[in-house]
Amino acid sequence: MARAFLVVMDSLGIGGAPDAGSYFNGDLPDTGANTLGHIAAACAAGEAEDGRSGPLRLPNLDGLGLGAALRLASGARGEGLDADPSGLWGAAEEVSRGKDTPSGHWELAGLPVPFDWTYFPKTKPCFPQDVVEEVKRLAGVEGILGDEHASGTEIIARLGEEHQRTGWPICYTSIDSVFQIAAHEETFGLERLLKLCEGLAPMLHARRVGRVIARPFVGEPGAYRRTVNRHDYALAPPGPTLLDLVQGAGRQTHTIGKIRDIFAGRGVGQAVTGADADLMAHLETCVAEAAEGSLTFANFVEFDSLYGHRRDVSGYARHLEWFDGGLGPILSALRPDDLMILTADHGNDPTWPGTDHTRERVPVVAKGPYSGQIGIRAFADVGASIAAHLGLALPGPGRSFLVRDHVSL
Numbered sequence: 105m106a107r108a109f110l111v112v113m114d115s116l117g118i119g120g121a122p123d124a125g126s127y128f129n130g131d132l133p134d135t136g137a138n139t140l141g142h143i144a145a146a147c148a149a150g151e152a153e154d155g156r157s158g159p160l161r162l163p164n165l166d167g168l169g170l171g172a173a174l175r176l177a178s179g180a181r182g183e184g185l186d187a188d189p190s191g192l193w194g195a196a197e198e199v200s201r202g203k204d205t206p207s208g209h210w211e212l213a214g215l216p217v218p219f220d221w222t223y224f225p226k227t228k229p230c231f232p233q234d235v236v237e238e239v240k241r242l243a244g245v246e247g248i249l250g251d252e253h254a255s256g257t258e259i260i261a262r263l264g265e266e267h268q269r270t271g272w273p274i275c276y277t278s279i280d281s282v283f284q285i286a287a288h289e290e291t292f293g294l295e296r297l298l299k300l301c302e303g304l305a306p307m308l309h310a311r312r313v314g315r316v317i318a319r320p321f322v323g324e325p326g327a328y329r330r331t332v333n334r335h336d337y338a339l340a341p342p343g344p345t346l347l348d349l350v351q352g353a354g355r356q357t358h359t360i361g362k363i364r365d366i367f368a369g370r371g372v373g374q375a376v377t378g379a380d381a382d383l384m385a386h387l388e389t390c391v392a393e394a395a396e397g398s399l400t401f402a403n404f405v406e407f408d409s410l411y412g413h414r415r416d417v418s419g420y421a422r423h424l425e426w427f428d429g430g431l432g433p434i435l436s437a438l439r440p441d442d443l444m445i446l447t448a449d450h451g452n453d454p455t456w457p458g459t460d461h462t463r464e465r466v467p468v469v470a471k472g473p474y475s476g477q478i479g480i481r482a483f484a485d486v487g488a489s490i491a492a493h494l495g496l497a498l499p500g501p502g503r504s505f506l507v508r509d510h511v512s513l
Contacts, residue, residue, distance in 0.1 A: 105396035108490045109444040110346075111387070112209065112401075113427065114362075115408035116140055117451020117464025118195060119178030127203055129279070129458030134203075134451075137462035139412070140170070141180030142455040143424070146417045148183030154418035159184035162428040164435060165446065168469040169193025169477075176480065177465040192470040194478035194505070196447065196486060203463045204280040206314050206338055208449025209366045209403070213345035214487030214498045221281035222312045228252040230277060235307065239285070242303045243273055243296075250276040250286075255459045256319055256330065257414065260286050265325040267292070273300065274319075279460040281314035289320045289331060298335055305337035314339050315365075332379050336365035346487040347371030349498050350399040358394055360386050360402035380406040380423070384430040391437050397494060403449075412452025413459050420454050435471050443472035443493045443506075447486060478505040 119138030121127075127134040146152045147160040161184060162170060169192070171185025177195035200207040200217040207217045224230045229251040239248055247270070249263045254276040263274050267288060274286040283304070287297040301318040308316055316337040321330045344352075348371040351357050357373030361383050364375040376386045383404055390400040404427065411420035431446075438444055451464030468478065468486060472493070481503075488502030 106441045106493055107394055107398050108493050109400045110490055111446045112403045113407055113448050114403055114405045115412045115450060115452035116448040117462060118174045118467050119180055120465045121197055121463045124463045127463035129456055129460045132457050134463040137451055137453040137456050137464055138178050138180055139451040139453045140174055141178055141182055142453055143417055143421050144182040144185055147421050152418040152421045156422045160421055161425055164428045164432045168471055170467055170469050173467040173469060192474045194468050195465045195480045196468050196483050197465045198483050203450045203461045205449055206366055210341050211483035212486045214484050214500045214502045215341055215343050215345050216484060221314050223281055224277045226253050238307055242300050245272050247272050249274045253277055260321050260328050264328045282317055283308055283313055284317045284319050286319040286321060289322050294320050294333055301337050309339045338365055338368050340368035340370060346498055349491060349496055353496055356395045356398040358390050358400040362403045362405050363401050380404050388434050391434050408452050412454055415454045417454045445470040474506050481505055
């Protein structure tokens with residue numbers, strides 16, 4: 105029986121979204137944003153030399169069709185990404201109105217978001233007073249810090265010392281539908297932070313705020329750093345997803361990285377988290393050991409969290425090359441009837457103004473018993489295709505792009 109692996113390279117957009125002009129970073133639209141294309145251009149120009157050097161080298165991903173997908177989606181050449189594809193390849197564009205993690209993942213799993221998320225205004229303060237009062241009550245404090253749109257690393261550096269002195273949590277948001285709370289793991293307490301976020305989540309979910317995110321950090325003033333103990337309390341998907349379908353058919357599901365949080369724990373089966381290096385090891389284990397008929401769904405978040413939002417071009421390129429190197433043995437270990445699809449959930453162009461996600465098409469490249477170009481598809485077609493490979497039918501708008509032995513699946 106066939107197995108399936110869906111791997112999300114968080115934020116690896118490839119430009120070309122036809123509606124990018126309706127999405128903004130600050131006052132500037134996302135028109136022209138291209139995460140992979142601009143990283144490749146910077147590498148070729150010698151502008152991404154911190155910890156690496158020269159043109160972007162992604163032989164495994166490019167061999168499957170990553171460079172070809174980039175050219176298809178946006179017309180960008182991608183210096184060094186010019187292999188003749190051996191896999192199944194194409195691009196996908198989103199219909200959900202967000203450019204955020206839940207929207208992208210839910211739609212990849214076959215469920216476009218059927219409503220508008222709630223976002224907080226770009227004012228200071230930006231949170232409703234009753235929400236602030238609930239944070240204070242749950243945390244047992246007299247006030248909060250922040251109450252604004254901010255970059256997480258910047259606001260922790262700016263307010264971390266005051267947070268440690270007062271005990272008040274640092275609350276902030278972004279262009280996404282999120283309420284984020286940062287607190288020091290030692291002076292505030294990790295369990296206390298998680299309990300605070302868990303207690304606040306139902307109030308905000310009722311208002312269609314997508315996620316309450318715990319952002320723990322450690323260190324001293326001038327040297328704070330966020331830890332891997334982040335936890336997202338996400339609104340549950342409002343309908344069935346690929347994970348529900350596979351689990352409902354009596355098959356095993358394995359989820360790696362943020363997937364458990366994104367889907368609010370539903371259908372996630374055996375779930376593991378950790379840094380991307382740990383997640384690569386878990387993916388390798390699943391390829392070696394996962395049962396026949398199973399689905400493994402993985403998210404590698406550090407492209408987005410460590411390099412995209414921080415506008416670190418060299419770091420993003422370096423992480424891509426690390427990921428490609430780790431992917432090689434995993435691709436070689438796939439069984440003949442396995443299907444592994446590698447894609448993304450949105451863009452986060454590190455050359456772009458601002459610090460927010462960018463609205464882009466995403467690559468869809470795969471290794472398995474299929475090959476050739478699939479064109480530009482819908483995000484939901486990814487979930488439908490994986491379901492078809494597993495011999496299942498996913499309800500919803502997605503349509504399979506798989507063809508084997510001239511028979512469409």
